[in-house]
Amino acid sequence: MIRLINIVAIALFIMIIIILFKFNLVCEVKIGEETVGYISDKNEFETKVNEIINKKEEAKLYTIIENMPEYKLTLVNKDAQTNEDVILAKLEENSETTYKLYAVTLDGEEKAVLASLEEAEKIVDEMTEKYEDDIELDIGITDIITTDKKDESTVKVAKADVSEEIENKVEELEKEIEEQKEIESHTVKGVYLEVTPVSGIITSRFGNRESIRTSGHTGLDIAAPAGTPIKAAADGKVIFSGYSGGYGYVVKLDNGNGVQTYYGHCSKLYVSSGEKVEAGDVIAAVGSTGNSTGNHLHFEVRVNGIEVNPQKYLYN
Numbered sequence: 001m002i003r004l005i006n007i008v009a010i011a012l013f014i015m016i017i018i019i020l021f022k023f024n025l026v027c028e029v030k031i032g033e034e035t036v037g038y039i040s041d042k043n044e045f046e047t048k049v050n051e052i053i054n055k056k057e058e059a060k061l062y063t064i065i066e067n068m069p070e071y072k073l074t075l076v077n078k079d080a081q082t083n084e085d086v087i088l089a090k091l092e093e094n095s096e097t098t099y100k101l102y103a104v105t106l107d108g109e110e111k112a113v114l115a116s117l118e119e120a121e122k123i124v125d126e127m128t129e130k131y132e133d134d135i136e137l138d139i140g141i142t143d144i145i146t147t148d149k150k151d152e153s154t155v156k157v158a159k160a161d162v163s164e165e166i167e168n169k170v171e172e173l174e175k176e177i178e179e180q181k182e183i184e185s186h187t188v189k190g191v192y193l194e195v196t197p198v199s200g201i202i203t204s205r206f207g208n209r210e211s212i213r214t215s216g217h218t219g220l221d222i223a224a225p226a227g228t229p230i231k232a233a234a235d236g237k238v239i240f241s242g243y244s245g246g247y248g249y250v251v252k253l254d255n256g257n258g259v260q261t262y263y264g265h266c267s268k269l270y271v272s273s274g275e276k277v278e279a280g281d282v283i284a285a286v287g288s289t290g291n292s293t294g295n296h297l298h299f300e301v302r303v304n305g306i307e308v309n310p311q312k313y314l315y316n
Contacts, residue, residue: 027071029087036090037083042071045084052092067094101144106137106169112161113144127166137166186313189303191259193233193313194279198286198297200224206309218307219262219300220315226295228286230263231279233299233314238275238283247298248290251283258305264298265289 026038027045039045049069069091102120103110114120120141128137186193204221236253239260244250247264251271254260267287277283288295301310 026074028074030070030072031087031090031094032067036069037087038074039071039084039087045087048084048088049091052088052095096147098145098147101146103142103144105140105142106165108138110142111165117141127163131166131170139166185316188301188308188313189257189259191234191255191257192279193261193301195231195233196314197230197233197263197299198222198224198228200228200296202311202315203294203296206307206311219264219298220310221296221298222315223294223296224286226267226285226287228295228297229282230266230284230286230297232277232281232283233261234259234279236261236277238271238273238277241269241272243289246291248292249284249287250290250298253277253283258303260302260305262298262300262302264300265292265296267295 026040027042028035029037029039029045069087099115102114102117104112104114104120104123112123114123124139124141127139131137183192200222202220203223204217206217206220208217209215230251232253234253234255236255238251239254240250240252242249244264247262249266249269250262250264251266251269252260252262263284265287266284266289268285269283270285271277271281271283286295286297292298299310299314301308301313
């Protein structure tokens with residue numbers, strides 16, 4: 001029995017010697033279902049794979065290899081060559097590199113993408129410093145992960161784009177500010193006198209004392225041809241439409257918040273008491289009725305029953 005075991009052991013030893021003489025023990029490398037080659041040292045090979053993944057380049061975040069290699073120990077003929085470089089090249093072919101880029105944002109919208117965080121910060125600092133006296137900028141930087149690497153030549157273009165965007169925004173804000181100032185200048189007690197009732201020459205200003213009246217003028221007289229349409233200066237409700245002493249034919253509007261507007265000396269009235277009108281609606285026509293020396297509109301603004309100068313809000 002011992003003799004048999006020795007014979008088997010010797011036979012196995014001879015077989016192993018023959019195998020080692022004719023074959024090499026290597027790692028078969030598969031990518032997906034495909035065998036792409038053989039390597040002699042798995043640890044050394046994996047170190048090289050990690051070098052592909054972790055290449056250090058400016059703005060690079062990482063490399064994704066879609067199918068990572070799988071390994072299996074196997075015997076191959078000693079004439080067969082290991083081909084690490086070929087396998088690594090194939091891995092690189094099937095890899096995708098992503099980059100970390102930097103978007104300059106304005107009001108939360110992406111306006112420019114840069115490869116360098118330093119350049120992005122420089123743009124933000126320059127724009128903030130340039131416009132800090134004009135507007136409060138909502139400008140910032142967000143990270144972007146992408147496969148599209150930008151080169152540094154985009155920086156100047158990006159800076160110009162952002163600058164143009166901000167300058168346009170400044171112009172828009174300045175326009176809005178001017179419009180708001182215009183609205184505020186035409187607003188009395190929260191009522192926006194949006195529309196000039198008629199265009200013409202002011203012939204008598206608020207507070208004037210003239211032979212035609214015994215007290216100071218309570219409104220503005222604006223000369224215009226007979227029949228010229230008179231428009232409501234603001235939204236309101238007609239509280240009177242008819243003949244009223246020195247006003248002649250007059251329309252009185254309640255515009256809310258204690259504000260009323262009067263339109264006197266009309267030749268025709270186009271609205272009736274109780275009607276609601278909007279700014280710009282034609283409510284009457286210019287005439288010379290009542291205590292009048294010629295065709296004109298007497299435009300009057302009252303706040304809580306007290307006359308105020310209409311020229312503070314219109315015709316200024």
